[in-house]
Amino acid sequence: MALKKLMLLCLFALAAGTALAQRSIVEIDRVVAVVNEEVITALEVRARLAQAVAQLSARGTPLPAQSVLERQVLERLINDRVQLQFAKEVQIRIDDAMLEQSLQRIAEQNRLSTAQLRQEVEKEGIAWDRFREDIRTEMTIGRLREREVDARIAIPEGELDNFLASQAAGGNASAEEVLVLHILLRVPERASPDQLLRVRGRAEAALEQLNRGDDFAKVAASYSDAQDALSGASLGWRAADRLPTLYAEQVAQMKPGALSPILRSPAGFHIIKFVERRSMGADQKVQQTHVRHILIRTSEVISDAEARRRLLGLRERIVNGADFAELARLNSADLTASKGGDLGWVYPGDTVPEFENAFNTLQPGDVSEPVQTQFGWHLIQVLERRVAEVSADRRRMAARAALRERKSDEAYQDWLRQLRDRAYVEYKSDDR
Numbered sequence: 001m002a003l004k005k006l007m008l009l010c011l012f013a014l015a016a017g018t019a020l021a022q023r024s025i026v027e028i029d030r031v032v033a034v035v036n037e038e039v040i041t042a043l044e045v046r047a048r049l050a051q052a053v054a055q056l057s058a059r060g061t062p063l064p065a066q067s068v069l070e071r072q073v074l075e076r077l078i079n080d081r082v083q084l085q086f087a088k089e090v091q092i093r094i095d096d097a098m099l100e101q102s103l104q105r106i107a108e109q110n111r112l113s114t115a116q117l118r119q120e121v122e123k124e125g126i127a128w129d130r131f132r133e134d135i136r137t138e139m140t141i142g143r144l145r146e147r148e149v150d151a152r153i154a155i156p157e158g159e160l161d162n163f164l165a166s167q168a169a170g171g172n173a174s175a176e177e178v179l180v181l182h183i184l185l186r187v188p189e190r191a192s193p194d195q196l197l198r199v200r201g202r203a204e205a206a207l208e209q210l211n212r213g214d215d216f217a218k219v220a221a222s223y224s225d226a227q228d229a230l231s232g233a234s235l236g237w238r239a240a241d242r243l244p245t246l247y248a249e250q251v252a253q254m255k256p257g258a259l260s261p262i263l264r265s266p267a268g269f270h271i272i273k274f275v276e277r278r279s280m281g282a283d284q285k286v287q288q289t290h291v292r293h294i295l296i297r298t299s300e301v302i303s304d305a306e307a308r309r310r311l312l313g314l315r316e317r318i319v320n321g322a323d324f325a326e327l328a329r330l331n332s333a334d335l336t337a338s339k340g341g342d343l344g345w346v347y348p349g350d351t352v353p354e355f356e357n358a359f360n361t362l363q364p365g366d367v368s369e370p371v372q373t374q375f376g377w378h379l380i381q382v383l384e385r386r387v388a389e390v391s392a393d394r395r396r397m398a399a400r401a402a403l404r405e406r407k408s409d410e411a412y413q414d415w416l417r418q419l420r421d422r423a424y425v426e427y428k429s430d431d432r
Helices: 002-028 040-058 066-089 096-109 114-123 129-150 157-169 193-212 216-223 244-253 304-319 324-331 337-339 353-360 393-421
Strands: 031-035 037-039 176-186 234-239 263-265 270-278 286-297 342-346 371-373 376-389 425-427
Touching: 031 040, 031 066, 037 040, 037 371, 040 129, 040 216, 066 129, 066 216, 066 337, 066 393, 096 114, 096 129, 096 304, 096 371, 157 393, 176 193, 176 216, 176 244, 176 393, 193 216, 193 270, 234 270, 244 263, 244 270, 244 393, 286 304, 286 353, 304 324, 304 376, 324 337, 337 342, 353 371, 353 376
Parallel strands: none
Antiparallel strands: 031 037, 031 425, 176 234, 176 270, 263 270, 286 342, 286 376, 371 376
């Protein structure tokens, strides 16, 4: 009988211990939100929170209350998850080869090797695998934005003519750059009057803090729904004519250092701070690059891995003295193959970003590693560079690019709002 009691006690203790262990696991990593059919866990929030704190601290930005920052981080994760889910639906995928290529570019831009970049990332307390997946997420969302937003922006010729005329009348506004910080409080597409009042109230609270002298980046981290809310809230230096129309019109009336009133757009409520302006110089000159390439397109027969392997073989032959033009004529799937892959003199913006970013890192005579774009895989060689006058056609192209960039921000915010409104989001955290 005593043995039986002892066994029962042991079983009870084991069950109790298992229950406690399960309870502690739930407490360590519980579900905090459901986004469509996927969950976001407390562990994910904590990892992203640590990155946000590191970013803000590195910029010297005073930190908001942890509960506020956690809420903002969760909203960023929800927005990312909604976009990644849609990217999967439309079959946008960043494979490991593309990711490694991007990491190599990041390292080169910081004058580091990939191994040194990893050391720097881990020195900041960020796990390398986590960093890689964050870069993959950024790349995926960037591709999605290009496909769903940027590619659908139309610039009518009449609008382009008016824009060029206003540039001429204004003394070429594109020769001036401005630095603007912003806060966006997003409003649902079919917001009720009560929802509008609540969001407007948050905008007023943010503006009150700013007028009191609080740090703009801190207030943005506490209130803004923009993607850059946790990274300084800056639009970066931009030509004045490339700002979203709402911002450009407001900045034209402001002095450096000034805050705007609360602004309204279809996306929601905005507050901007005009930091400063600087001259870009009025000379109509730009750097051109003479480039040639070899393109291998992927297909059901040629995989990404096979295309990359072929180009690595060709690159080795070129480095050892083989003629680039001859190999391009024999191997390139591009229409320029008959010309030895020669693209001629290209201006900034003539090629897709991945291609341009790659050749911008090369010195004349250098041959790139295999580079992937939407067209396939490339080997790129820079032949020479020069500074040239900008023709009337080029000024028109630049004006079209400025209008496209101006419209892109507005269109993306509107598209993201609609995507988020269509998603099923359920909060599971204790404070909701």
